[in-house]
Amino acid sequence: MTGPLAQPGAIAALYASHGHMVLRRARALLHNEAEAQDVTQEIFASLVQRPEQFEGRSAPSTFLYAATTHLALRRMRDRNHRAHLVELFVAPGKRDAHQSAHGETLAVLRDVLGRVPHELAVVATYVYLDEMSHDEISTLLGCSRRTVGNLLQRFHDKVRTVLRKTPARGVSNAQQEPS
């Protein structure tokens, strides 16, 4: 076994130093304590079983952020909880920064997030939930900034498409949102 986590005690040390950020990130995405703890368990248990998956090419935090995001989003997709992401996107503190995410847009985004490919949901999460820079996202995804921009553009295109196709549905759903 080789790699940064090959040494005895390395994963336990990583858990002690970085476990908080995995748990916090899982909480932020899932808003469910039990699921967040499960995700944290899975992340570190996976490292125990396959420590070579962390190759040390990025910082441990970067690796763990990406791993937590992927696992949490998969859980949300699997359990049809992606609509919750929308609520996060338009959480009270973010409404000023994302004026478009009101009313029917809220409903449309909910619809879009249920249908976009995983990689678009990941990028949207990094941009709108985490407010990361494109540099940070490119590091997390292991791709260029241009690719990040392209993915984000695809996500926006998807939103526009749904906005054009389903305005009535969006308005109807929006009326059910709390003021």
Add this chain to the structure above:
Amino acid sequence: MTSHTELGLATSGRCCSDLLLDRYLVGELADDERLSLATHLEGSPRCQSRLEVLRDDRALFQQQPSTMPYALPSAAAEDVPPTMLPSRWRRMMVAVPVLAAAAAVVVSINTVDTGTRTKGSGAPSLAVHVQRGGQVHQAAAGLQAGDTIQFTVRTSRPGYAAVVSVDPNQQASAYAPPRGAMMAIAAGEQQLPFATQLDDSVGVEQLHLFVCDEAHDVSDLVAKTQANDVAMSGCSVTTTTMTKGAAPR
């Protein structure tokens, strides 16, 4: 030197990302990046406040027993501290030890809505979970100095939450979060990731749960509470009264 932009710092009113602050906290940034961020932090109260929240979160996590409940392959067993639990179904008691224990015995203490609600239907409610000497105790046993308490908030609408205490000496202080901005919460029930150990003052203690439309700084809520003026526009305030006794000698 690496610029703020290259570090991913806010350039249009946006704060530093949590990832950047996390990497700063755990010492992963290169010297020039760390210096650049430190300079930025000096001029950004918002980033400073967020950094403190993350630092507290990390400290709380590290104070808990190291328990990673998972069946482990024998080849990796030596990597796991002896305090880690053996099977996955036992949940990790990392940042929420009180509630993890409360999974067996749920304790709710005298949660009373005092009706200061100003908006929305259904007042938010606060459940208090108590851990004493490693055990969870029933509410009938009351609170004691030295108890560790943690909160679960129930609310019908998303917003921001904070719990402010007025101790028997009439001193107001923030329990959750201990400082910085109020916590974003979704509609429904969720626990706040902050545990508080009660000090040795005894008597009646009030807990005010604030659920607001905007993320006020908790220091403002403490100041209002200290002035006995908890009514705030856009906020619901639910008050819980507890009696705290001395710890047995």
